Structures are given as C-alpha cells and as structure tokens.
Amino acid sequence: MSEENVRAWEKYIRRVKPYVPGEQTKDKSVIKLNTNENPFPPAPGVLEALKNMDADNLRMYPDPSIGLLVEELAKFYGVDKEEVFVGVGSDDVLAMAFMTFFNSEKPILFPDITYTFYPVWCDLYRIPYETQAVDSHFRIVKEDYYKDNGGVVIANPNAPTSIYEDISTIEDIVIHNPDSVVIVDEAYIDFAKESAIPLTKKYDNLLVVQTFSKSRAMAGMRIGFAIGSKRLIKALNDVKYSFNSYTLSQAAILAGVEAVKDGDYFRDSIEKVIKIREDAAEKFKELGFSFPKSSTNFLFVTHEFIPAKELFNALRENKILVRYFDLPRINNYLRISIGTKEQMDILFGFLRKYINKKKNIK
Amino acid sequence: MSEENVRAWEKYIRRVKPYVPGEQTKDKSVIKLNTNENPFPPAPGVLEALKNMDADNLRMYPDPSIGLLVEELAKFYGVDKEEVFVGVGSDDVLAMAFMTFFNSEKPILFPDITYTFYPVWCDLYRIPYETQAVDSHFRIVKEDYYKDNGGVVIANPNAPTSIYEDISTIEDIVIHNPDSVVIVDEAYIDFAKESAIPLTKKYDNLLVVQTFSKSRAMAGMRIGFAIGSKRLIKALNDVKYSFNSYTLSQAAILAGVEAVKDGDYFRDSIEKVIKIREDAAEKFKELGFSFPKSSTNFLFVTHEFIPAKELFNALRENKILVRYFDLPRINNYLRISIGTKEQMDILFGFLRKYINKKKNIK
Structure with a gap:
C-alpha cells in the first residue's frame, strides 16, 4: 500500500x-x-456425541462455565473443578494466560528455541520478553530462569526440539520464581514421562496448559485447558468472562467429555x-x-x-x-x-x- | 481475600x-x-453436517482461513471473500475488532444504553471511551457521534432497547467519521429492516458485525462474522493469525455452511x-x-x-x-x-x- x-x-x-x-x-x-x-x-464416543447433538444444543447458548468438561477433566487429573480452565485450543488458553498474568514491567522469560507463538503474543499484548538460549544440545539451562522476571513460560516437552526436561528441572524453576507466574506448556506431555500437574497442588503460581489437539486427536474441535491453583483459574475465568463468555461450542463440550471418559x-x-x-x-x-x-x-x-x-x-x-x-x-x-x-x-x-x-x- | x-x-x-x-x-x-x-x-442441514463428520475432520486442524464458510457468506451477502471475517461468535469478532482498530489516545464513542460488553472490552484492552446518552425515548442522537473520537460503535438494532435506527442515520454517522473505524453491531438485524452491509462498499472504514446466535438459531455453535473493506478484514486477520490461527472448529465451519446455504x-x-x-x-x-x-x-x-x-x-x-x-x-x-x-x-x-x-x- x-x-x-x-x-x-x-x-x-x-x-x-x-x-x-x-x-x-x-x-x-x-x-x-x-x-x-x-x-x-479420536475415541469412538466423540463422533457419537456429534451424531447425537439435538436442535436445542445448537439453538441455545452453551454453558459458559463449560461445567461438564471441566468436571470430567478434574476427575481424570485428580484435581478440583475450580482448578481447571478450558479454552478454544491451547493457543487460546495460553494467549489468555499471557494477557491475564504478564502485566509486569519486567520481561518474561522463555527459551530462544521454543513455540513460535510466545513472542507473537508478547507483541500483541505489549509484554516485554527476553529469550534464554538453550544449550548446544537444545537443552534448557534452568539457572537462566532464576533471575528477576515478569513471568516464565517453558514448553515441556519443548517444541520443535521434542526434548523433555525432567520434572525436577521444572520444579527447580518454579521454586526459584515464587513471585512470578510460571506457565508450563505441556502440549506433548502425553507422549513423555511425567506431567507437572501434581506440582500445582504445591505451588499456587504454577499453571500447566495442555491440549486435545495431539494425544486426544481432536485438533479439529479446538479444545485446550489449564490446571492450576484456584487463584490462577479464577483470574483466568474473570478475564474470559469479560472477553467472550461463550467460547467453547456445545459440540466441542460434548465431544470433549467423551474423549476424556475413554481413558x-x-x-x-x-x-x-x-x-x-x-x-x-x-x-x-x-x-x-x-x-x-x-x-x-x-x-x-x-x-x-x-x-x-x-x-x-x-x-x-x-x-x-x-x-x-x-x-x-x-x-x-x-x-x-x-x-x-x-x-x-x-x-x-x-x-x-x-x-x-x-x-x-x- | x-x-x-x-x-x-x-x-x-x-x-x-x-x-x-x-x-x-x-x-x-x-x-x-x-x-x-x-x-x-436451525436449518435441517446443520444437524446433518454434524452427523456426517468423520474422524479426519476431528483429528486434523481446521482450515485457519475458514474458507468454506467465508465463501458461503460472501456469496449470500454479495461481497468478496476478502471482505468477510469469521470468529467464535460476534463477541469474539467484536473483541478482536476493538483490539485491532481502537488504538488511538482519543476515546471511542458508544451509547450509554447498549450492549454491556463494550465498556468491558474497553477496560480489558485499556481503550478510553465516552458514552453518549440516548434520548428519553432511548433513541440514538446521531450528532453526538460527530465529534473527534478514536472510533465509534453502534448496535443497530440497539440492545436492550430493541430500537432500529434508519440506515440513513448510520450512514450519516459514518460520513461524519472518515478518520475513525465505525463498527455497526447488527446482532439482531435480520429481525429489522435493512443492514448496513451494502454501505461497506462505499465506506472503507465501516465494519458490520453479525452473528449466527439469533436469526440462525446457532448460539450453541459460536459463529460470528464481520463484513467490511479488504483493508479492515486484512487487519483483523493479521491480528487473528497472530493470536490463535485455528479459532473455529471444523464442526462449526461445516454446520455454518449448511445454515447459510438454506436461505x-x-x-x-x-x-x-x-x-x-x-x-x-x-x-x-x-x-x-x-x-x-x-x-x-x-x-x-x-x-x-x-x-x-x-x-x-x-x-x-x-x-x-x-x-x-x-x-x-x-x-x-x-x-x-x-x-x-x-x-x-x-x-x-x-x-x-x-x-x-x-x-x-x-
């Protein structure tokens, strides 16, 4: 132009x-x-749920609290309902978390090689950031995340490197950041060893984000979720309700429930x-x-x-x-x-x- | 706390x-x-589309450009594909439009009695705003929108008043705001007389937003859209792609297409x-x-x-x-x-x- x-x-x-x-x-x-x-x-129940949708499911607004799916996830992961947040894919959940938690003047920290959307969301929400170089084997250097910051984001396993860092590395990073929200993006965790979800019981500033797009074979339905302390989840819901109360379609809610049920x-x-x-x-x-x-x-x-x-x-x-x-x-x-x-x-x-x-x- | x-x-x-x-x-x-x-x-084809979903529709990411639905809407409303933007309900489209277009220091203007989400999005995105009182019959006073501003948002018909302002009123407001983006929120337009969509051909700063939640009986599927000049739509898509490329589920895309087809x-x-x-x-x-x-x-x-x-x-x-x-x-x-x-x-x-x-x- x-x-x-x-x-x-x-x-x-x-x-x-x-x-x-x-x-x-x-x-x-x-x-x-x-x-x-x-x-x-995806699990056979998922297509079944779509086949069984009725006109009322379409005509009426979905439950803004996404209650059915939140409950099913809480049961599956052994957490409380108030510790689960659901969004339109993990991109939506992560973007919402960036907007909700990263409002400090200090830069947030994430690896130089990682999911390419992190710097993009920072630009969008005007969040200062500083990347930390992974080592020559593409491993995260945990000490790099011990300095003063406005938040930390770690993808574990990391993408596109495919590397999983031991849960003790994640815990060390969380322990060194009591004053920041630490987001662990576990998009690929189901193909790895151990999720950080149990650590959310111990650290109220740790948010773990997962997706239905990979292990649950539902990229087409757009479902992601976060698990964290009640305080973190409440803050996310407050922002979500102020933005767009009805994010997940009734089709995604019902299909998601069936996927989680079929362990x-x-x-x-x-x-x-x-x-x-x-x-x-x-x-x-x-x-x-x-x-x-x-x-x-x-x-x-x-x-x-x-x-x-x-x-x-x-x-x-x-x-x-x-x-x-x-x-x-x-x-x-x-x-x-x-x-x-x-x-x-x-x-x-x-x-x-x-x-x-x-x-x-x- | x-x-x-x-x-x-x-x-x-x-x-x-x-x-x-x-x-x-x-x-x-x-x-x-x-x-x-x-x-x-909703139209019978909509439930049919959900029944006919296959595992690949679920397993794979949806088309980020939402091409099928954009094309169907362009055909229905007699505009170009590049003049249509689709989002997760009109709340998502409107919030995205606020974030994309309202970045001036000057306040945006909207009526004191209108959709309650407008001030909420302003708070969320830190957009200054100034409400203009509707008259004692709840009518919009068009001259109130002729002053210097950072943008204008008018719901027509307005909610919760149910009042439709003649299309000439909308055009007058657009004419007086060549330097701002004017958003007309037409959530209820199909129950009223005349949409402002044809005016988008004449005014490249006019964005018309509609929804599938009311007249198309699909609140449960979360589909909204905007029609405007190619410049406006490109700006919206740039922001959308930087935020969350895959917003609409494949289910919503296929169901939406059937709804539009059945005129x-x-x-x-x-x-x-x-x-x-x-x-x-x-x-x-x-x-x-x-x-x-x-x-x-x-x-x-x-x-x-x-x-x-x-x-x-x-x-x-x-x-x-x-x-x-x-x-x-x-x-x-x-x-x-x-x-x-x-x-x-x-x-x-x-x-x-x-x-x-x-x-x-x-």
Missing part, C-alpha cells in the same frame, strides 16, 4: 508481526507429517504412536540422521550431509509434508510428525532412495 | 470488572426468554419469529405495558404500575426466565425474548393472572 493511500483510521490499527499458519490440505493423497496431528482417530482408548492410542516413534527413530539413525531423544509425537532430525531445506523440498515434491523452520540455530533441522505405520513406510521408502542416490553421486 | 494473603505474582494479574454471564439452564420445564435465543431449530429456511424462520413478536406486542399493550417498537427478537417492556424487578422475580418463581438489568435509566424494564407461540401463551397466561390480582388489590 503506497504512503499516499494510507487512510487516517489506519494509523490506529494494531501492528502485529504477520504470521502465516502451517499448510493445511484436504488432499488425501498427501502424507501430512507437518502439524503434529494424531494419525489415529483406555486414550492410553492405547498414545502407546501406538510411541511405538511407531521408537521404530522411526531407529530407521532415521540408520539413514544418517541425528536428533534429540523425542518425548513427543514428532522427531526433530538433521541429516549428516543433506541440507534440511533440500530434503524438505524433495519431500514436498513427493507429496510428503514435513515442517521446516528457517530460523537461527535450527535451519538445518526438519520437524517430522509421527504418522501411521503405512505413512512412515512411504516416508522411509522415499528417504532411502533419495539418500542412496545422493551417496552414489558423492 | 485478605490483604496479607496476597501473593507477589497476583500484583500483575490483569484487573477486569467481574462479569457474570446470563443464566443458562438445561431444565426443560423452564421457559427461557432471557438470552434472546431463537425458539426454532429459504432462514427467511421462513425469521418471519415466524416476527409474527409472534407482533402478536406479543399487541398482548403486552393490552396488559398495560409500554415499549419501544421492536426490530429484534425481544421486547423491552415496562409496566404502568408493577415494578420490573417485582415482575422479574414473580416470573422467575414461576419458571419463566426473562432479563432484568439493574442499571440507571432502564431498571424499570424487562427484556423478554420471543419464544414459541406456546411459550408466549404461558407467559401471557401468567401475566394476565398476576396483573389482575394486583388490580383487585389496588
């Missing part, structure tokens, strides 16, 4: 960094390993993904890739001699989508979601051929 | 005015005339509500109520001798919920949603008895 065409009212538009969300395609012939979706369907299905489905991940890790190693030990539903891989960008493009041309971040320190890595066994076989079939051809040229 | 119990991190919690959303009950014996829901079901059902259902409203207006008059002429799916009534609060409580005890606002200027009014003919018969049966008993005591 040329300068002379700028209208007076445009001066007051909020400036944000343009962000282009990851590629979504409905082309069934594409192997989509780029957005960490679950390759397996057996949930655990089986996670086990299946982990099994494929461990098998994939072996195969990547054989093909000359290295990567941190993954505690997520993706692997963060780099090849011994083929540049990541080249591989990304070659895969793309062959209808296999993976994620490439053109960012400092990680621009020779690919983030590859765990698909079904069949999808992974096609991926490895292609990689084997491509790498061998390269080797022969070499 | 006593002073000594306040924790250091609580100092930085965003302060908002506590807001308690309107009563939602699933008790089928209650006659719910308190939240302006549509008494008739005949939509128009029939609106006509039915309007017919019951006009009949109800007659009956309220006979019972000694007065009220502005309604262009919405509710009536804003006051009785000649029974205080509104007394009536509100009496109705409530008899399982009829209506809305009472304990606010200056309107605390002797009730906002009563238009229900089915059967629900209205029960309402009037009760009112007739109650008022006659009062008359006999008098």
